[in-house]
Amino acid sequence: MTTLVDISLEDSISIFEKDLNSDVLLTWCFPSINDQLRQVLLNKTSLEKEKISLNFSFSKYKNTWIYIHTTSIDHSSGTIPESLKRVAAFSICITRNHFNPEKYSSLASILSNVYLALGDCSKLLECQLRVINRGQFDVGALGKFVDSSFDVRRSYLATSIKDVIRLFGEEIILIWSAMAMKKRVVVYSEKLISLLKVIRALPLFVFHRQNWNILRPYVSINDLEIKDLQSTGIYCAGFVDPSIKSRDDLYDILIDLSSKEVSISSYSKDQFVLGSFHKDLLRFMLESLDNDEVSDQALIKGLNMKMKELLSKLESLKEDDGKITLESLESRKLPNGMSTFLFNIANAEGLNG
Amino acid sequence: MHIHLSEIEDNTTIKDLDTDLLYKCILAYLKVINENKVTNLTSTLPKNMSSRVNSWSLIANLIKDLGYRADLSFHNLLYPNINDTRRILIFLGQNLPKKEIDQTGSGGASTVKIEDQICLYLQGCIKESWMPYFCPFSKRVPGNYSTARLFTTQEVKIPFRGRQLKVTPGLEEYFTHFLPPITNQPNRFDDLAPSVFEYNLSIYAEAQERDLEWKRKGSASGLNPIEYKKQKLKNVLNKMNDSIRTSMMESGGMSEGSRGGRLESLSELISDFRGYSEDSEGQFSRKKDFTNELSNQSTVAVPAAAESTETEEERQAKRQAEIDRLQEQLNQLSQKISSFARDMENFAQQMRQQEALGNEQDQQREGLEKAYKIKKKTFSLLDDAEGNTKELQALCNQTSANILEMSGEWEKVRKPIIEKYRSLKDRANNEADEAKSKLDRIKEMRALIRKLVEEVQQKEELFQQLQQAYKEAPKDANRSIYTLRILETVKNIKKQKVDIDKVLLDTKNLQKDINSITDTAVRTFDLVKDLLYNDAKKDPIAKQAIKSFAVIDEKFQKLFKVIDETGSFQNNVLTLESKIDYITVKTNTLNSDRIVNDLKNVKTENQNLIKTIKSKMQQE
Numbered sequence: 001m002t003t004l005v006d007i008s009l010e011d012s013i014s015i016f017e018k019d020l021n022s023d024v025l026l027t028w029c030f031p032s033i034n035d036q037l038r039q040v041l042l043n044k045t046s047l048e049k050e051k052i053s054l055n056f057s058f059s060k061y062k063n064t065w066i067y068i069h070t071t072s073i074d075h076s077s078g079t080i081p082e083s084l085k086r087v088a089a090f091s092i093c094i095t096r097n098h099f100n101p102e103k104y105s106s107l108a109s110i111l112s113n114v115y116l117a118l119g120d121c122s123k124l125l126e127c128q129l130r131v132i133n134r135g136q137f138d139v140g141a142l143g144k145f146v147d148s149s150f151d152v153r154r155s156y157l158a159t160s161i162k163d164v165i166r167l168f169g170e171e172i173i174l175i176w177s178a179m180a181m182k183k184r185v186v187v188y189s190e191k192l193i194s195l196l197k198v199i200r201a202l203p204l205f206v207f208h209r210q211n212w213n214i215l216r217p218y219v220s221i222n223d224l225e226i227k228d229l230q231s232t233g234i235y236c237a238g239f240v241d242p243s244i245k246s247r248d249d250l251y252d253i254l255i256d257l258s259s260k261e262v263s264i265s266s267y268s269k270d271q272f273v274l275g276s277f278h279k280d281l282l283r284f285m286l287e288s289l290d291n292d293e294v295s296d297q298a299l300i301k302g303l304n305m306k307m308k309e310l311l312s313k314l315e316s317l318k319e320d321d322g323k324i325t326l327e328s329l330e331s332r333k334l335p336n337g338m339s340t341f342l343f344n345i346a347n348a349e350g351l352n353g
Numbered sequence: 354m355h356i357h358l359s360e361i362e363d364n365t366t367i368k369d370l371d372t373d374l375l376y377k378c379i380l381a382y383l384k385v386i387n388e389n390k391v392t393n394l395t396s397t398l399p400k401n402m403s404s405r406v407n408s409w410s411l412i413a414n415l416i417k418d419l420g421y422r423a424d425l426s427f428h429n430l431l432y433p434n435i436n437d438t439r440r441i442l443i444f445l446g447q448n449l450p451k452k453e454i455d456q457t458g459s460g461g462a463s464t465v466k467i468e469d470q471i472c473l474y475l476q477g478c479i480k481e482s483w484m485p486y487f488c489p490f491s492k493r494v495p496g497n498y499s500t501a502r503l504f505t506t507q508e509v510k511i512p513f514r515g516r517q518l519k520v521t522p523g524l525e526e527y528f529t530h531f532l533p534p535i536t537n538q539p540n541r542f543d544d545l546a547p548s549v550f551e552y553n554l555s556i557y558a559e560a561q562e563r564d565l566e567w568k569r570k571g572s573a574s575g576l577n578p579i580e581y582k583k584q585k586l587k588n589v590l591n592k593m594n595d596s597i598r599t600s601m602m603e604s605g606g607m608s609e610g611s612r613g614g615r616l617e618s619l620s621e622l623i624s625d626f627r628g629y630s631e632d633s634e635g636q637f638s639r640k641k642d643f644t645n646e647l648s649n650q651s652t653v654a655v656p657a658a659a660e661s662t663e664t665e666e667e668r669q670a671k672r673q674a675e676i677d678r679l680q681e682q683l684n685q686l687s688q689k690i691s692s693f694a695r696d697m698e699n700f701a702q703q704m705r706q707q708e709a710l711g712n713e714q715d716q717q718r719e720g721l722e723k724a725y726k727i728k729k730k731t732f733s734l735l736d737d738a739e740g741n742t743k744e745l746q747a748l749c750n751q752t753s754a755n756i757l758e759m760s761g762e763w764e765k766v767r768k769p770i771i772e773k774y775r776s777l778k779d780r781a782n783n784e785a786d787e788a789k790s791k792l793d794r795i796k797e798m799r800a801l802i803r804k805l806v807e808e809v810q811q812k813e814e815l816f817q818q819l820q821q822a823y824k825e826a827p828k829d830a831n832r833s834i835y836t837l838r839i840l841e842t843v844k845n846i847k848k849q850k851v852d853i854d855k856v857l858l859d860t861k862n863l864q865k866d867i868n869s870i871t872d873t874a875v876r877t878f879d880l881v882k883d884l885l886y887n888d889a890k891k892d893p894i895a896k897q898a899i900k901s902f903a904v905i906d907e908k909f910q911k912l913f914k915v916i917d918e919t920g921s922f923q924n925n926v927l928t929l930e931s932k933i934d935y936i937t938v939k940t941n942t943l944n945s946d947r948i949v950n951d952l953k954n955v956k957t958e959n960q961n962l963i964k965t966i967k968s969k970m971q972q973e
Contacts, residue, residue, distance in 0.1 A: 019775055019778070021775075021778055021779060021782050023775075023778055025771070025774070027767075027771055028767065030760075063712075063716050083768055083771075083772075086775050097720075120764065121760065121764055121767070122757060122760040122761045122763075122764050125756065125757060125760045126753075126757055129753045129756065129757070133749050133750075133753060182706050182709070183702075184705070211713070213713060213716070214709065231708075232708070232709060232712060233704075233705040233706060233707070233708035233709030233710075233711075233712065234705050234706055234708075234709040235709075243595075245602070246598050246599060246601075246602040248602075267698060268698070270695070271698075271702075326699075343699075344702070347702070347703050347706060348706060350710070
């Protein structure tokens with residue numbers, strides 16, 4: 001029954017092919033995709049670029065998760081099916097409405113194998129239908145897929161939170177604040193693969209929300225996607241285009257993986273005043289780094305605990321009408337900057353109703 | 354000046370200028386140039402030979418001082434030849450002060466050589482360099498401000514036809530009803546010509562540049578000219594946007610608040626500038642208001658001042674108080690503004706978060722709705738769970754099979770279509786390649802055409818030059834005369850050739866004779882020597898003979914030498930003679946008779962002088 005809830009009509013598989021004339025074409029799709037989505041998919045496949053990226057990538061547009069597996073065809077081997085004779089590379093794009101890169105990476109690579117071996121789209125369709133109906137299929141030597149063997153919780157924890165903390169050191173507290181206060185976060189990296197690896201770990205800092213839907217792991221700069229991004233409100237968006245650095249209207253905080261720097265946009269500076277609470281939290285994070293006995297899960301749990309403490313404290317600060325205002329916080333003579341932080345947290349957690 | 358002109362009127366050419374007249378001319382020039390230096394010269398050339406020479410050498414020095422570069426001394430002037438005279442007069446003319454030219458030019462009475470004056474003036478103008486109006490005046494043509502002119506240009510608008518007229522609404526109406534005639538467009542009437550020139554030049558240059566670019570890059574891009582232009586415009590705009598954005602980024606940290614780093618495109622920047630200008634207008638009006646107020650105040654203040662009893666310090670204190678008050682107000686206001694800005698930012702933040710929440714909940718709702726529908730359906734089927742499950746499974750299988758079948762059918766259609774598309778694309782690519790190669794050929798041909806055109810132009814120029822030369826060549830010369838002359842010459846040459854042959858033959862014979870004679874002489878000499886030596890052993894007379902023989906030989910050698918020398922001297926004499934001839938010819942152009950005459954005069958004068966000196970000495 002669970003699979004049925006997850007599957008919707010928008011779940012589709014599509015194939016983009018780049019032929020020997022460097023012409024990229026949507027050659028097959030089931031059941032259907034709209035024009036916008038097709039354009040976004042095309043941007044993500046990297047087929048139109050000179051250098052085709054063969055890494056598995058995942059991204060999100062509107063409410064659709066996009067999983068892409070690209071295969072290049074080696075024409076020197078003689079076992080290519082007739083229909084792929086003129087194709088240089090193809091991308092299998094899977095769109096789903098939930099986050100699970102591991103599952104769909106596996107599915108996409110099996111489908112790629114099938115398509116490369118047979119060149120027959122109806123075979124892919126069969127696989128797709130089997131997944132929907134039975135949650136599994138087996139195509140012998142080409143691979144075996146079992147839907148239930150991929151737990152989403154494992155996907156959540158796929159990247160070690162400790163690695164991310166280690167990567168940024170003390171600046172990790174800025175990232176934590178941004179996530180806790182629900183700010184707009186932009187991650188930039190030259191390499192897609194490291195971008196995806198880091199960005200999927202960011203929601204771990206606010207595990208109590210269990211919300212991976214704020215991720216936009218891989219966004220290209222074009223009107224379509226930027227517009228979608230802006231309409232989302234808050235997000236964690238990943239970019240590989242360096243011109244994002246100059247678009248500080250799009251982020252409150254910019255994480256640059258290439259230079260390992262975190263910068264705050266000029267007009268949100270006063271939102272990021274750090275106090276003793278942050279210091280404690282940072283110490284907690286850095287200490288658990290050095291302690292091998294503290295696992296990722298334990299660290300996440302610890303962060304969760306701290307957050308809960310904070311929230312219960314906030315609960316106690318509520319006014320009589322059940323609201324928390326900046327003025328009321330300021331009147332309690334909290335340390336400098338703390339009132340702003342608490343107010344932001346209260347807003348982010350919806351304590352203000 | 355006038356003297357010289359009136360004198361010249363009787364003479365038509367420089368050739369007719371004799372030394373007296375030349376003296377007057379040059380003196381007139383020098384007077385105009387620098388009166389002080391010629392005060393000790395008489396107005397006409399003195400008859401006395403030595404004073405003549407004196408005056409002329411004085412003048413020659415003066416002219417040299419003025420900067421005359423060619424060789425010049427008194428004899429060039431005393432015995433004038435045409436070339437020197439012309440050169441000197443032109444030089445003096447160029448050295449005249451400019452005002453003088455204007456006066457004589459406007460005088461108009463002497464129309465004879467007015468063209469010369471125009472030429473001189475224009476020559477002077479060429480030396481001036483034109484400078485744009487914004488150069489400081491002091492840096493322009495040094496020393497010649499009288500003719501310096503501000504050549505300023507203004508943009509002129511000229512109506513045109515074409516696409517733009519159709520595309521831009523109201524342009525035609527503007528042209529027909531509102532655009533002032535071109536003569537009214539520049540602010541100063543003097544600017545009209547330069548403005549039009551510049552407009553013309555800029556259009557021409559632009560067209561040429563565009564043509565060049567089109568030939569170099571444009572035609573290779575495979576677009577038509579209009580598309581190419583559009584693309585270029587887009588590129589330029591993009592580039593500008595990018596650079597503005599990045600520079601805004603760089604300065605974003607420093608510039609305060611809302612302006613920093615928020616500008617995204619050129620148009621925004623421009624509108625921002627516009628905002629500034631509006632602002633400055635506001636400033637201007639405020640200033641106006643301020644001054645009005647001030648004047649009001651001052652009118653009020655005048656009577657107040659009349660009866661004012663307050664001291665300077667009090668006023669100062671009052672002012673200070675007011676300033677403090679205003680400052681406080683200002684501080685309050687700016688505080689308020691910043692707090693509002695912060696609130697706004699907060700609200701924006703909250704709005705974004707709420708939006709995100711809304712989106713999320715929407716999504717959840719969708720999911721829940723679906724789940725609800727499914728669950729509802731499931732409940733309704735729960736009565737006969739097993740049967741229904743089976744039925745559903747069957748239905749699923751059935752549908753899947755159907756879909757698969759259909760997909761198989763679709764594959765049959767899809768594959769050929771894609772195959773066809775690709776082959777068509779292949780063909781198109783091939784055609785594009787072909788087109789490209791054709792384009793390349795066209796380019797080559799264009800280059801060839803250009804080269805040919807250049808060649809044609811060169812040939813045309815040559816043709817014109819030749820035609821000019823042909824026109825200038827004397828027309829009356831008859832062809833047959835030339836032929837005759839040529840024939841005659843040929844005949845002469847033939848004759849001469851025969852003569853030369855004869856002479857050559859003679860020379861050869863002579864050489865032969867000389868050789869044989871020399872041979873016999875040498876042999877005879879050797880023979881005689883041997884004989885004499887043989888005899889010398891027995892005969893003392895023979896010994897004597899050997900001695901005499903040796904002496905004779907020596908003498909002969911000397912003789913030969915002398916003969917050789919004579920020959921070379923004769924050659925020298927010949928060359929010298931030819932040189933003398935040449936020089937005589939050259940000196941004949943000088944008026945040798947006159948020189949002899951003058952020499953005689955000088956001699957008689959000298960004798961007279963000697964006589965007077967002698968008589969004086971005797972008297973003493």
